[in-house]
Amino acid sequence: MFGRNGDNERREPVLSASSAYGELRLSPEDRPTAMVRKSSGGGSSRKSGSSSASRESGRSASGRGRGPKRRGLLSRLFYWTFVLGIWAVVGVAGLIFYEAGQLPPIQNLAIPDRPPTIIIQAADGRTIATRGEMRGSAVPLRSLPPYVPQAFVAIEDRRFYSHFGLDPLGLGRAVFVNLTSGRLREGGSTLTQQLAKNLFLTQERTLSRKIQELILSIWLETKYSKNEILELYVNRVYFGAGAWGIEAAAQRYFNKSARQLTLAEAAMIAGLVKSPSSLAPTRNLDAAQQRAAVVLDAMADARFISTEMEQAALAKPATVAKNNSSDVAGYVADWVADQLKTILPSIEHDVIVQTTLDMSLQAVADKALKEALAKNGKKLGVEQGALVVMDTDGGVRALVGGRSYEESQYNRAVTARRQPGSSFKPFVYLTAMERGLTPETIREDAPVQIKGWKPENFSRDYRGPVDLKTAISLSLNTVAVRLALEVGPGEVVKTAQRLGITSKLEPNASIALGTSEVSVLEMADAYAPFANGGYGVAAHVIQQVKDSGSGKLLYTAPSPNRGMVMAPPHVSMMNRMLQQVVLTGTAKRADLPGWPVAGKTGTSQDYRDAWFIGYTGRLVAAVWLGNDDSSPTKKASGAGVPVEVWSQVMKAAHKDMPPVQLPGAGLEAPQIAPSNLPPGDVPEEPVVTGGPQAQRKPATIDNWLLDKLFGG
Structure with missing residues (x-):
């Protein structure tokens, strides 16, 4: 650029304090080292002035920039x-x-079909129980008293009719309560969410399941009306004690239809949803009644009921119905349901199962066992019992699996296996009869020792030579063991299985004393051929099954007759011998006036089990008493309480029936030559004097033969 004098000298621009552009250089105070320089105390007056101006300028700029910085922070x-x-x-x-x-x-997506209900009827068509997953038919909402659905809404989902499947207010309240209490006290699920869980999901508590529950709830709300959702809910929810759905709950707890529920009963059922297992009135009535009071208070608060209605319901709280059929026939109903799984593996609709059960006799049997245990149980150290009554075709007329179905659903008549003791001896004697022996055959009642085992008689007395009729009448153990060894334990096992025993039996010498375990039902089944003339039967309780809607017959029981399993002459011999047990032997306390009766008592080792299986020409009944843990009783024997229970039940069963004779019991013993015995093993004995019926008979098996057979 040119200077003012017009010379051609080029000059650089100078930016100074006096420049029109102002001071653009940084003062020392504005630099990072400002504090260091200030502390040194150096600097010219010009610089000091500049620094002072700069500081003033900085403070001014800083004051102007404070607002924007705050706005920037909030913006970020x-x-x-x-x-x-x-x-x-x-x-x-x-x-x-x-x-x-x-x-x-x-x-x-679709609402899953409601699981089928099994309606179980007695032989006369009376409904005795319902089984299946739901255990009760569906009830339309309009058929219920209005306070029934209102009870559920009041206690479970007050805003049910206003939310869309998710209740934000209820959820928020539940979260607050749970956080402030430090534990899970409330859930935020709506009725719709609970229904979605019951219909489509598992019961696990995970975030994944909760999200799926919410999705399904919204779907239900868009597809169904509120009343339809509520109807599905009350018919699908679990109410404890095996009751799914309100109809099943009403029948289970109050022995009535849900259509007939009172306000107090409705409140109790609605209150069970919170904790059905622990609040079930059959288990904890006080807790169920307290929860029902909470429900009534909620209903009054929601103005579903008046204060007067609430007070009336509180004054008379609901209680569990007494002596309902679920307890009396519970064991039979469970057994029927188990059998149905085999008969009809796939059931798509509700079915009606007609059984052979006589409910009047069933009630008598249940009462007789309960009273006997209440009266004698503590004294005899006996806690449980079971009994079966069946006709001579194998149809079960009554079955009790324990002293109380409410306390224990374990079926001791069907499922339990116990040692039958001397009640097993008829199979030993029948095997001997089939090999040529007769009731008059003589055998030795004397001590026996087999490889250190010394079976003894109940009385520890020995009578020497006795006929078999007397031996079985007095239940002499030594004679039974000798007979088992004579015919072979394996043959005894085959005989028992042929007559109806299905449990595993050990073919050893002690089989004669009933050491292999069997069920009460098996024993009744195996005694039936004695009562019906020698025909094997299959114990059964189901007569027919039909579709409850269409009435279509789905199943009819086949003939229970398994054919002849015992020849008539042997039936005659056994009935004469077993009748003597009742007339003069261990079961002489059996009381059935006017009826010919036969049977056999049994007491297992250490008095652990007490049995009596007795029969007439119409019915067979087996009774067992003992303890679930197989602990010894206080000398309870088959000749005592089991005979008494048998007599009480059979008197009721035979009421108004004309007496009939036992098959062949009045006939003389036929002369049958010995058979199926190895020649030479049984030496001949001298002629036994016994009047005009005297005959030559095989000799007594003595200790010499036992040593020969068992080497000891």
Whole structure:
């Protein structure tokens, strides 16, 4: 550029304090080392002035910039909150879409068919129980008293009719209560969510299941009306004690239809939803009544009922119905349901099962066992019992599996296996009869020793030579063991299985004393051929099954007759011998006036089991008493309480029946030559004097033969 004098000298521009552009250089105070320089105390007056001006300028600028900085911080905070919110929404949406993908397509979703109900009827057509997953028929909402659905809404979901499947207020309250209490006290699930869980999901508590529950709840709300959802709910929810649905609960606890529930009963049932197992009135009536009071208070608060109605219900709380059929026939109903799984593996609709059960006799049997245990149980150290009554075709007329179905559903008549003791001896004697022996055959009642085992008689007395009729009448153990060894334990096992024993039997010498375990039902079944003339039967309780809707017959029981399993002459011999047990032997306390009766008592080792199986020409009944843990009783024997229970039940069973003779019991013993015995093993004995019926008979098996057979 040119100077003012017009010379051609080029000059650089100078920016100074006096420049029109102002001071643009940084003062020392504005630099990072300002504090160091200030502390040194150096600097010119010009610089000091400049620094002072700069500081003033900085303070002024700083004062002007404080507001924007704050706004910037808030802006950044708002920005990142917004961004994180967007990502949270995206994440939740992604999780929801993922969980939705784990469910069937919405367009394919449908309410699962209600599991079929099994309606069990007695022989006369009376309904005695219901089984199946639901155990009760569905009831339309309009058929229920109005306070029944109102009770559920009041205690479970007050805003049911206003929310869309999810109740934000209820959920928020539950979260607050749970956080402040430090434990899980309330759930935020609506009735719709609970229904979705029951219909489609498992009971596990996970985030995944909760999200799926929410999705399904919204689907239910869009597809069904509120009343339809509520109707599905009350008919599908669990109420404890095996009762699914309100009809099953009403029958289970109050022995009435849900259509007939009182306000107090409705409140109790609605209160069970919170904790059905622990609040079930059959288990904890006080807790169930306290919960019902809470429900009534909620109903009054929601103005579903008046204060007067609440007070009336509180004054007379609901109680469990006494002596309902579920207890009397519970064991039979469970057995029927188990058998039905084999007969009809696939059941699509409700079915009606007609049984052979006589409910009047069933009630008598249940009462007789309960009273006997109440009267004698503590004295004899006996806690349990079981009995079976069947006709001579194997149809079960009564069955009791324990002293109380409410206390224990374990079926001791069908499932339990116990040692039958001397009640097993008829199979030993029958095997001997089939090999040529007769009731008049003589055998030795004397001590026996087999490889250190010394079976003894109950009385520890020995009578020497006795006929078999006397031996079985007095239940002499030594004679039974000798007979088992004579015919072979394996043959005894075959005889018992031929007559109806299905449990595993050990073919050893002690089989004669009933050491292998069997069920009460098996023993009754195996005694039936004695009562019906020698025909094997299959114990059964189901007569027919039909569809409850269409009436279509789905199953009819085949003929229970398994053919002849015992020849008539042997039937005659056995009935004469077993009749003597009742007339003069161990079962002489059996009391059935006017009826010919036969049977056999049994007491297992250490008095652990007490049995009596007795029969007439019409019915067979088996009674067992003992303890579930097989602990010894206080000398309870088959000749005592079991005979008394048998007599009480059979008197009721034979009421108004004309007496009939036992098959062949009045006939003389036929002369049958010995058979199926190895020649030479049984030496001949001298002629036994016995009047005109005297004959030559095989000799007594003595200790010499036992040593020969068992080497000891």
